[in-house]
Amino acid sequence: MSFSRRQFVIGSSALALAAPATVGRAQSDAIKFASILDLSGGLDIYGAPMAETTKLAIEDINATGGLLGREVELTMYDAQSTIQFYTQYATQAAAGDRAHTVHAGITSASREAIRPTLSRFQTLYFYNVQYEGGVCDYNNFCTGSTPAQTVAKVVPYAMEKWGKKVYIVAADYNYGQITAQWMQKFVAENGGETLDVEFFPLDVTNFGPTINKIQTAKPDFVISALVGGSHVSFYRQYAAAGMNAEIPIASTTFGVGNEQKLISAEEGNGILASYGYFEGADNPVNTAFLERLKAKLGDDAPVMNELAIRSYEGAMLWAEAVKAAGTPDRGPVIEALRSGLSYDGPSGAVTIDPQTNHCNMNVYIGELQDQEWTIVESYDNQPPADTALVCDLNANPNQSTFLFENGLAAAGID
């Protein structure tokens, strides 16, 4: 194809004329849903399944005629496991795309990077990841499980099963640090003893010295809040040293990145974990959901975990709120959510708790056997009791803080 200078000039002026139309489109018909997740880099083991279920949720909404007769338009950003991209894309989604809602963030560090931005631009923000608790923000709905829902369940369960001496290993950033404090608190409350706590930067791959220390300390079990692809090495090296047969492991993070598929059956057997969802959750919505996922993605379908399911349910909660409010505008939607909105998803009923903007949800303890989780215990409708200790948005809605930023002691919890 030849391309003369004249054509080029005509073409580019047409583009220039078209530009204002793009700006004007903010008023157009579609309701805008933005998603920012890590789809590449070290955290993509979490992000990829979340992206699949987010797409599925938007497809499901549009398949039933959209919301309020309008289509929902999904924009996905890949933050590439880099915090800097989160701030950049959050600004783009809020100020550029004028998204009606942004569902974003995996690590707590990424959430804290974008929460202030979305607050400032008054853009409704959903964080659909299990985390350490403590966000008290009128504009931000945290749908994932928090330590009072999961750690508080798995710690006594494991202590009952294995004994009272505990060794903690955790990732070295706010999630790991704060979760480790919760672990110590729950261990002490149940009459146990924490022998040692160790933190690991996200790129550590050699866990030899730590395994020696665990052998020296001789705990009854190890509890882990390790995060990301590199930290999976811990479980391999632990098994290679023959430790998995001697000192069992419980975890608050193992499984949300489908780590059970990254190590062999022998290396993983017997690991305990607690989340707001496992594939074995026994309810008809879940059975139907998994069948649909399988039909759509075939054998490529990722194993569903809390992050993936909650991304779906988070989108659906938002959709229900838009329907209830009769508008996608932020104010009425937040009010609808905070009216105690509930959605029956694959994990069971998920209900917004207006005091904290967190969720009441079912919680499950799973045991790993041959790379599959078996649910060994479940608890219905658990409240986010940790955040509720310090946060009351009913009394004071004008808040946008992360109360556990400086640890539990600083937040007045001992």
Next chain:
Amino acid sequence: MDLVVAVLFQLIYGIANLALISLGLAIIFGMMRVINLAHGEFLMLGGYTVVVATNAGVNIWFAMLILAPLVVGLIGVIVERLLIRWLYGRMVDTLLATWGLSLLLIGLVTSIFGASTGTTVSPPLGTIRIGDYSASGYELFLIGVTLVLFAAVYATLKLTKLGLVARGTMQNAEMSSALGVSTNRIYMITFGLGAAVSGLAGGLLAPMTGVLPTIGATYIAKAFITVISGGASILAGTAAGSVLLGGVNGIFAFLTGPTFGEVALLVAAIILLRLLPTGITGRFFRKSI
């Protein structure tokens, strides 16, 4: 007493681990002054070779010791022919080009195998007991392999004709060229060998660390610091750098925890380079290889 032996074992393993991941980079950097930012991805490709081969039913030892270096060595030769050879003597350009290559390889592997790869390659050896302590037999094997690998590279450089010519090219490329040596070919072979050693290292580490498209990023910084701290000599430099930094890292990791272990490693490297800007072998063992 058992504890001392167990900790010492971990310390030696930490040093061997560092030496293993750095040697391929040291060969390419020491011989050709090319800073290969895709080094971590060469390790990653070695790991993937092992995973793919063992999933296809190939014996794991054959996959790790033969296939991984072969495949990555070949990739190294191709990369040298297509990319590196146009950029000799232009350090910043090679830096950029190999960085681009690293991103390309991560992207390619991610699109072929997906973001998280199911690796069920487990360390193929059992555990060894040290009194009350246990350690992985495979770690002992890795220490052994590292020693053999260093010996083999030493023998190649010192005893073979290729080694002699390669060392000559490294010292003075123009003079070697004037004496009838095809420096072009030497560079190609050296780059291929460096890549093969990286592939071998990546393959051997796969059962310990698992394989992800982005796993290279966790190796590259450490490998660089080790090679730069070691200085110009390929073997003596890498060995000295590994012993010093691996030792510091291991001791601090055991005494205080992994975070300070990493910090201590970096602090040691900074102090070292302040005192010895040309690395350890810039001052000591200068005649060594």
